[in-house]
Amino acid sequence: MKPKHVTTKRGGFVLVVVLGLVLALMPLVLGFNLKTRHHLRTTDALQRSRQALRFARSGLQVAIATLRHQDPCSLGAPRHLELGSATCSITFIAVQGKLNVNRLNDSQGRPDRRRIDQLLRLIDLINKELDPDQRIGYGLVPVLLDWTDKDEKTTLLPFVQQENKGAESAYYQGLDPPYACDNRPLISLRQFTALKGMTPATLARLRDYLTVHGDGLVALNHAPKLVLQALSPQCGPALAQMIFDRRRHHPWKHWEELQQLPGMTASLFHTLKRVATPNADHPFVEVRVQSQVSGIGRSLWALLKRNSSTKMVDVLEVEEL
Secondary structure: OOOOOOHHHHHHHHHHHHHHHHHHHHHHHHHHHHHHHHHHHHHHHHHHHHHHHHHHHHHHHHHHHHHHHOOHHHOOOOEEEEEOOEEEEEEEEEHHHOEEHHHOEOOOOOEOHHHHHHHHHHHHHHHOOOOHHHOOOOOHHHHHHHHHOOOOOOOEOOOOOOOOEOOOHHHHOOOOOOOOOOOOOOOOHHHHHHOOOOOHHHHHHHOOOEEOOOOOOEEOOOOOHHHHHHOOOOOOHHHHHHHHHHHHHOOOOOHHHHHOOOOOOHHHHHHHHHHEEOOOOOOEEEEEEEEEEOOEEEEEEEEEEEOOOOOOEEEEEEEEO
16 A cells, blocks of 8 residues: 555644744744833933933033133123033023011011012912913912911901901911921922922922022012013003013113103102112122933933122022923
8 A cells, every 4th residue: 555645634733733823922932022112212212301401400500610710790691502412401590589477577587478469469370370270379378478487477468359358377287298387588499399388389380589698688680571561550461571672682781770660750760760770789690500411301400609709609409301
């Protein structure tokens, strides 16, 4: 008898088995490939993010060197740096152009009605630009008064209809974890998140307009338009815009120049002389550095203090945003 030829059948069977294994392994291979590619993309993005952060830190060093050789008053438009695919923007902000919340109480420890009204007006102006669920409550004002005064008496502002009550240690001790009310001036805006009702989102909305440094006089050459409007109910958006536009080309140097501004009344002029200044030393300067590397961005915020006599610059705070 002739032997049966089964090679083809066996070969076909093996081929079917191999194809089955390939089909079974295909999802695993594809999944591994996708995970590998995702991992590589993530690793590349992380690397670029680290490079952007390093470039932002270098930008901060450039800002410090600039302040050593240049008066903060002369720093206007942002500075730009480029290195290959990396870019960096450096913005200088004179702190004295903002409202100082440590001045809400006067030198005798009593609430200063003029400065309180300024902060209340600022809150109204900011809220006009926000959605209803993002608005800032008036409660911030009495809470700030209690945090920065020296006593444990809870403040009640009778001229504010809603959210007019502050908070002292009795309130903060009931939180988890409990802590005491500082009863002293704030040393950093970051302390805002410890205040009753305040959140990081609230701080982000207020940061451009408030400070805890300076003598309380607002520098007209550096104040944002909303701060200019908050200084007096007589300073409307049109007049604030004129003050803002004029200083871009010819910074204010003397009060007499302000008197010549259209719409400047005698009452408003005398009010501004009490709460603002055209000339001011700016030892405290905020620096915001934004860098990008191949589409990945990082940001830094720093508070610097410049000694006008020695030209030395101290770094008081640095924060990654």
